[in-house]
Amino acid sequence: MAVGQCDFPNMLNVKGITLGTACAGIKQTIKDDILVIQMTEDSTCAAVFTQNAFCAAPVHIAKAHLAHQPRWLLINSGNANAGTGEQGMQNARYSCAELAKVTGGHAQQILPFSTGVIGQPLPVAKLTAALPLAIKNLQIDHWELAARAIMTTDTFPKGVSKTISIDGQTITINGISKGAGMIQPNMATMLGFIATDAKIEQILLQQCLSVAVEQSFNRITVDGDTSTNDACVVMASGCSSAPEITADSEHYAIFAAGLMDVCKQLAEAIVRDGEGATKLIRIVVEEALNDEEAVRVGKTIAHSPLVKTAFFASDPNWGRILAAVGRSGIEDMVLENVQLFLNEVCIVRSGGRALDYTEEAGQQVMNEEEITVTVKLGRGNAIQEVLTCDLSYDYVKINAEYRT
Amino acid sequence: MAVGQCDFPNMLNVKGITLGTACAGIKQTIKDDILVIQMTEDSTCAAVFTQNAFCAAPVHIAKAHLAHQPRWLLINSGNANAGTGEQGMQNARYSCAELAKVTGGHAQQILPFSTGVIGQPLPVAKLTAALPLAIKNLQIDHWELAARAIMTTDTFPKGVSKTISIDGQTITINGISKGAGMIQPNMATMLGFIATDAKIEQILLQQCLSVAVEQSFNRITVDGDTSTNDACVVMASGCSSAPEITADSEHYAIFAAGLMDVCKQLAEAIVRDGEGATKLIRIVVEEALNDEEAVRVGKTIAHSPLVKTAFFASDPNWGRILAAVGRSGIEDMVLENVQLFLNEVCIVRSGGRALDYTEEAGQQVMNEEEITVTVKLGRGNAIQEVLTCDLSYDYVKINAEYRT
Numbered sequence: 001m002a003v004g005q006c007d008f009p010n011m012l013n014v015k016g017i018t019l020g021t022a023c024a025g026i027k028q029t030i031k032d033d034i035l036v037i038q039m040t041e042d043s044t045c046a047a048v049f050t051q052n053a054f055c056a057a058p059v060h061i062a063k064a065h066l067a068h069q070p071r072w073l074l075i076n077s078g079n080a081n082a083g084t085g086e087q088g089m090q091n092a093r094y095s096c097a098e099l100a101k102v103t104g105g106h107a108q109q110i111l112p113f114s115t116g117v118i119g120q121p122l123p124v125a126k127l128t129a130a131l132p133l134a135i136k137n138l139q140i141d142h143w144e145l146a147a148r149a150i151m152t153t154d155t156f157p158k159g160v161s162k163t164i165s166i167d168g169q170t171i172t173i174n175g176i177s178k179g180a181g182m183i184q185p186n187m188a189t190m191l192g193f194i195a196t197d198a199k200i201e202q203i204l205l206q207q208c209l210s211v212a213v214e215q216s217f218n219r220i221t222v223d224g225d226t227s228t229n230d231a232c233v234v235m236a237s238g239c240s241s242a243p244e245i246t247a248d249s250e251h252y253a254i255f256a257a258g259l260m261d262v263c264k265q266l267a268e269a270i271v272r273d274g275e276g277a278t279k280l281i282r283i284v285v286e287e288a289l290n291d292e293e294a295v296r297v298g299k300t301i302a303h304s305p306l307v308k309t310a311f312f313a314s315d316p317n318w319g320r321i322l323a324a325v326g327r328s329g330i331e332d333m334v335l336e337n338v339q340l341f342l343n344e345v346c347i348v349r350s351g352g353r354a355l356d357y358t359e360e361a362g363q364q365v366m367n368e369e370e371i372t373v374t375v376k377l378g379r380g381n382a383i384q385e386v387l388t389c390d391l392s393y394d395y396v397k398i399n400a401e402y403r404t
Numbered sequence: 405m406a407v408g409q410c411d412f413p414n415m416l417n418v419k420g421i422t423l424g425t426a427c428a429g430i431k432q433t434i435k436d437d438i439l440v441i442q443m444t445e446d447s448t449c450a451a452v453f454t455q456n457a458f459c460a461a462p463v464h465i466a467k468a469h470l471a472h473q474p475r476w477l478l479i480n481s482g483n484a485n486a487g488t489g490e491q492g493m494q495n496a497r498y499s500c501a502e503l504a505k506v507t508g509g510h511a512q513q514i515l516p517f518s519t520g521v522i523g524q525p526l527p528v529a530k531l532t533a534a535l536p537l538a539i540k541n542l543q544i545d546h547w548e549l550a551a552r553a554i555m556t557t558d559t560f561p562k563g564v565s566k567t568i569s570i571d572g573q574t575i576t577i578n579g580i581s582k583g584a585g586m587i588q589p590n591m592a593t594m595l596g597f598i599a600t601d602a603k604i605e606q607i608l609l610q611q612c613l614s615v616a617v618e619q620s621f622n623r624i625t626v627d628g629d630t631s632t633n634d635a636c637v638v639m640a641s642g643c644s645s646a647p648e649i650t651a652d653s654e655h656y657a658i659f660a661a662g663l664m665d666v667c668k669q670l671a672e673a674i675v676r677d678g679e680g681a682t683k684l685i686r687i688v689v690e691e692a693l694n695d696e697e698a699v700r701v702g703k704t705i706a707h708s709p710l711v712k713t714a715f716f717a718s719d720p721n722w723g724r725i726l727a728a729v730g731r732s733g734i735e736d737m738v739l740e741n742v743q744l745f746l747n748e749v750c751i752v753r754s755g756g757r758a759l760d761y762t763e764e765a766g767q768q769v770m771n772e773e774e775i776t777v778t779v780k781l782g783r784g785n786a787i788q789e790v791l792t793c794d795l796s797y798d799y800v801k802i803n804a805e806y807r808t
Contacts, residue, residue, distance in 0.1 A: 318523065
C-alpha cells in the first residue's frame with residue numbers, strides 16, 4: 001500500500017551504461033534476483049555506504065574495490081550476506097571472481113551488493129551459475145527490469161530519469177532504488193544506483209554524491225533503524241558530448257543540483273513505499289540556529305511512534321509533536337517562541353494552542369494523504385526537511401509476521 | 405493487558421505521611437482524580453523532573469517550590485496542564501494557593517503535579533472545589549486509593565512497600581507510580597511518589613534519589629518518548645526511631661540501596677503495563693567500555709521498532725538485534741567480539757550465528773513472557789540494564805484511537 005502515484009517512469013538511455021538481470025533462484029519466488037550493471041572503460045564511480053558498525057560482507061568488499069576503477073556492479077536480492085562471518089566474506093569475494101571470469105575483467109573492478117534476509121549463508125553456487133545469463137542480457141534500456149530485480153518487500157519498482165543541459169548539450173541522469181523501511185523485516189535494505197553520461201572526475205563525483213545523499217537518503221526515516229547493507233552508488237560514463245564537469249565551473253552546480261534532485265526523488269519513493277505507510281509526512285524545521293539542530297528536531301519528530309500513530313489515525317494531536325520538539329535535546333529552547341503548523345494551519349503559538357486554531361481546521365489537514373508539518377523554532381535562519389510516514393497496524397503486521 | 409502478576413501489595417504505614425483523595429470530576433469517569441499527600445513539619449523532600457525542554461506548568465511551579473520545604477503534594481489526573489501557556493501557570497499557582505487556604509500552610513510549600521490530556525485548560529474550579537474533601541480524607545493507610553487516583557490509562561495501580569533495618573531499627577519506604585508508556589496517548593505521563601520515615605538531610609536525599617532514578621526510571625522505555633510532565637518525588641518524614649542517615653555512615657549505603665530497589669520495582673511496573681505490552685524484555689549489556697556506552701547500546705536495542713515487533717511475534721530474529729547494536733554509534737566496535745544471548749541461549753558469536761545455535765532453542769525462549777537479551781561487547785567490564793516491552797497491534801490501536 002504505497003502513498004500516491006508510484007508508476008515507473010519512462011527511462012532515458014544513459015550512454016555507456018548497460019544493465020542485465022537474471023533469475024538465480026535466491027528469492028523464494030521465480031523472479032529476477034541478480035543485476036549486473038556495466039560501465040564503459042573510462043567511467044568514474046563514487047559511493048556512500050551504511051554507517052552501521054556491523055556492515056555486511058559485500059559492503060566491506062565494495063568499499064575496498066571502489067579504489068580500483070570499478071566497471072561492474074553485481075547486486076543480488078533475497079539474501080543480505082550479513083551476519084555471516086568469514087564465510088560471508090569468502091562468498092562475496094568468490095562472486096566477484098566468478099563475474100570477472102565471465103567479463104574478462106578483474107575481480108577488484110566489481111562492486112558487490114546484497115539485500116535480503118540477514119544471517120543466512122549466501123547461496124553462492126546459484127548466484128554464480130546465473131552470471132553468464134545476466135551478462136548476456138546486458139542492454140542499455142533494461143532499467144525497469146533492473147529496478148524490479150533489486151526489490152525485496154518493495155511494493156513497486158522505483159526509478160527516476162532526468163536530463164540537465166550544459167552549454168546546450170544534454171546530460172542524462174538515471175536512478176533506481178529499493179527499500180521500504182530503513183531496515184526491512186529481517187532484511188537489509190536501502191540501495192540506490194545512479195548512472196549518468198556526464199564526464200566528471202571521481203573525486204568531484206564523490207563530493208556531489210556525499211552532499212546529495214546527506215540531503216536525501218539521510219533525511220528519510222520509516223522506523224529509525226539503519227541497515228547493515230545500505231549503499232548508494234553513482235556511475236559516470238563520460239559518454240555525453242557535454243564538456244567535462246570541473247570544480248570551478250558553473251556546470252558543477254548544475255550537475256550537483258541534478259544529482260541531488262534524482263537522489264531526493266529516489267529517497268521519497270522509499271518513504272512512499274514505507275512498510276504499512278498510509279501517509280507521507282514532510283517535516284520542515286525553520287528558524288533553527290543551524291542545520292544540525294534543524295535536522296535533529298525534524299528527526300526526533302519523525303522517529304516518535306506517538307506522532308506517527310497520530311498521523312495514522314488522522315488525529316491532529318499537536319501535543320505529541322510539541323513534546324517531541326521539547327525532548328530533541330536543543331539547549332535553551334524557548335517554548336513561547338515556537339510555532340507549529342499543519343500545512344498552512346497554525347496550531348501552536350506563544351507556548352500554547354493558537355487562539356485562532358480550530359479542531360476542524362486541523363482535522364481537515366490530517367485527512368489528507370500528504371501532510372507538511374512546519375516547526376518554527378524562533379532561533380535563527382536554518383531550514384531543513386525530513387520525510388517520514390505514519391505508523392500503522394500494517395507496519396506491525398509486516399514486521400511481526402515476516403518470518404512466520 | 406499487563407505482563408505478569410501485578411497485584412497491589414500490602415502497604416505498610418509510613419509514619420508522618422498521610423494521603424487523601426477525592427473526585428473532582430476532571431476525568432471523564434467518576435473516579436478519584438485528586439490526591440493530596442501531607443508530610444510532617446520537619447520532613448525533607450527531593451525531586452527529579454523531566455528533561456523535556458517544554459515542561460508543563462506544574463513542573464515549573466514544583467521546581468520553584470522545592471526550595472521552600474514542601475509539606476504537601478497536590479496531584480491531579482485527567483489533565484496534564486501542559487501546552488497551556490501563561491494561563492496554565494496561573495492555574496497551577498492558583499491551585500496551590502487554594503490548597504494553602506484549606507491547610508493553613510503557604511502556597512510555596514505545595515508541589516503541584518498534573519497528568520492527563522495535553523493542551524486543554526485545567527478545570528481549576530473543579531479541582532479546587534474538591535480540595536477540602538481530599539484534606540478531610542487524609543489517612544496514613546490510603547496508599548492504594550492514592551495509587552488509583554493518579555492512574556490515567558494504566559491498567560493497574562502500582563505500589564511497592566519495603567523496610568530496611570538500621571542499627572536494629574526499622575525504616576519503611578513506600579512508593580506509588582503511574583505510567584504505561586513514556587508518554588501516554590496524548591497524555592503526560594510518568595509520576596512516582598515515594599515516602600519514607602527515615603531522617604535524612606534534603607541534600608543527601610536528593611543525591612540518593614538522583615542516583616536511584618538514573619538506574620530505574622531512566623532505564624525503562626516503552627516508546628522512547630519523554631513526557632512533559634514526568635517527575636519523581638521522595639519525602640522523608642524523619643519519624644522513624646532509626647538514627648539519622650548521614651553522608652559518611654554505612655547507613656547511607658543501606659538507605660540508598662533500599663530507595664533504589666523501590667524505584668526499580670516502580671519503574672518495572674510501568675513497563676509491565678506498557679501500552680499493548682505482551683512481553684517484558686530485559687536488555688543486559690555487558691563487557692562495555694563504560695556505563696554510558698552500555699546504556700547507549702541497551703537503549704538503541706530497546707527503541708528499535710523492528711526488535712520490538714519481532715518480540716511481539718515471538719520471532720528469534722537476531723539479525724535485528726545485531727543491527728541495532730551496530731548502529732548505536734559506538735566507535736571501533738568489533739563485530740567478531742560481540743556475543744548475543746536470549747536468556748541462556750547463545751545466538752551470535754564470532755561475527756555470525758553461533759555454530760551450536762538452533763532455531764528451536766531460540767524459539768523456546770521467545771515463547772516466554774519475560775525474556776533477557778544479553779549483549780557482550782568484548783570491550784571492557786561495564787554492565788548496565790534497560791527494560792522495555794514489545795510493540796504490538798494494541799500499541800498502535802491505543803495510540804491511534806485515543807482521541808476518537
